[in-house]
Amino acid sequence: MEQMPSPNAPLKIGTRGSPLALAQAFETRSRLMAAFDLPEEAFEIVVIKTSGDNAALIAADKPLKEVGGKGLFTKEIEEAMLAGSIDIAVHSMKDMPTLQPEGLILDCYLPREDTRDAFVSMKYNSLAELPEGAVVGTSSLRRRAQLAARRPDLKMVEFRGNVQTRMKKLGEGVADATFLALAGLNRLGMSEVAKSAIEPEDMLPAVAQGCIGIERREADTRAKMLLDAIHHAPSGLRLACERSFLLTLDGSCETPIGGLSVLEGDQIWLRGEILRPDGSETITGEIRGPAADGVALGAELAKQLLAKAPADFFCWR
Numbered sequence: 001m002e003q004m005p006s007p008n009a010p011l012k013i014g015t016r017g018s019p020l021a022l023a024q025a026f027e028t029r030s031r032l033m034a035a036f037d038l039p040e041e042a043f044e045i046v047v048i049k050t051s052g053d054n055a056a057l058i059a060a061d062k063p064l065k066e067v068g069g070k071g072l073f074t075k076e077i078e079e080a081m082l083a084g085s086i087d088i089a090v091h092s093m094k095d096m097p098t099l100q101p102e103g104l105i106l107d108c109y110l111p112r113e114d115t116r117d118a119f120v121s122m123k124y125n126s127l128a129e130l131p132e133g134a135v136v137g138t139s140s141l142r143r144r145a146q147l148a149a150r151r152p153d154l155k156m157v158e159f160r161g162n163v164q165t166r167m168k169k170l171g172e173g174v175a176d177a178t179f180l181a182l183a184g185l186n187r188l189g190m191s192e193v194a195k196s197a198i199e200p201e202d203m204l205p206a207v208a209q210g211c212i213g214i215e216r217r218e219a220d221t222r223a224k225m226l227l228d229a230i231h232h233a234p235s236g237l238r239l240a241c242e243r244s245f246l247l248t249l250d251g252s253c254e255t256p257i258g259g260l261s262v263l264e265g266d267q268i269w270l271r272g273e274i275l276r277p278d279g280s281e282t283i284t285g286e287i288r289g290p291a292a293d294g295v296a297l298g299a300e301l302a303k304q305l306l307a308k309a310p311a312d313f314f315c316w317r
């Protein structure tokens, strides 16, 4: 006969095994321990290997979008949660698909970190210092398109793997510079590798950049009670607005998209952009309104950008 889990059984926290994913899982556990004055033993961190961690797939030089794109880092984790082998899952919201599978819900967000991209290089201090023809390593379609728009002289090379792998490649001289989310560097205690931060006016970050979200089974009332205590409502408002923008754009991972919302009192200000992958055209827009209407505002800005986009802007249309 199957055993019912005891209400005092450790809460199983699912995560990928990369150093950044583990740091995010530890941060989540610390916040839960503090909120309920619980010992570490009340939680169990369960590392789950995803297709995105498959060395054979990742070692290939193909851009990530050809390997499988969004969902690549979440599928196996969500399956484990539906099967009951983990109770909650800690995610970088930037990598999350806009819709969750039936039975799972994402309504807990930790206080958002710095949303900016960092300029990382062993030779130069800023994007402006990069000499003509310098080589930039990035696997991000967004960063690639944004850089091509600003600096058509730069050469781009495919650059993948976790932060440590990318730093090693920089050291080997594979590229002169790369761009990484400042949030990830901060969480890894590696902020010193950032030579400078790129302001959103220069490079709009990815939707949801810098935010950790925690997913659970919709019917799991114990997990809900625990997660409600660490949920950061302002970050939730910003994420709801940005993810609505993304959902309405229906951006497959073939579309370079930037988006960032900021709270100003009870108002929210959302900036968004879509680009051609080669950076030859950028369509931008912004919208303001009550933060409580963030979902409608995000969808509205997406519609405005879509209306401005020429028919051939999206490769799948």
Ligand SMILES: NCc1[nH]cc(CCC(=O)O)c1CC(=O)O
Binding pocket: 092, 093, 094, 095, 179, 180, 181, 182, 183, 184, 208, 209, 210, 211, 212
């Ligand atoms: N796509 C990988 C990824 N997913 C989340 C982060 C950084 C942390 C965050 O944005 O929350 C990164 C690395 C990067 O872009 O430098």
